[in-house]
Amino acid sequence: MTTYAVRYTYDARSDVRDAVRPEHRAYLGGLLERGALHMSGPFSDEGEPGALLIFEAAGAEELAELLAADPFAREGLVARIDVRAWTVAIGSLG
Numbered sequence: 001m002t003t004y005a006v007r008y009t010y011d012a013r014s015d016v017r018d019a020v021r022p023e024h025r026a027y028l029g030g031l032l033e034r035g036a037l038h039m040s041g042p043f044s045d046e047g048e049p050g051a052l053l054i055f056e057a058a059g060a061e062e063l064a065e066l067l068a069a070d071p072f073a074r075e076g077l078v079a080r081i082d083v084r085a086w087t088v089a090i091g092s093l094g
Contacts, residue, residue: 002057002058003056004057004083006083007051007053009050009079010050011077020071028040039054
């Protein structure tokens with residue numbers, strides 16, 4: 001299994017994002033329960049609107065499927081997705 005750091009950059013449609021957010025969070029909650037997602041949350045500073053998500057997946061193809069099924073992605077609310085395989089060197093996700 002590989003750990004991935006995923007950065008979402010949202011488009012400008014905050015009203016649509018607000019409407020879809022409950023479904024998005026329910027989806028991510030399901031991924032958390034099955035161990036595919038470790039944590040996620042929106043950025044809280046004044047930069048571009050977006051979020052950081054930490055996933056565990058068998059590979060890039062599985063991760064791509066998880067990301068594509070996210071209601072935010074399905075509704076086109078994610079303008080850019082940056083994915084990096086990530087090695088945890090200090091600390092623990094568990």
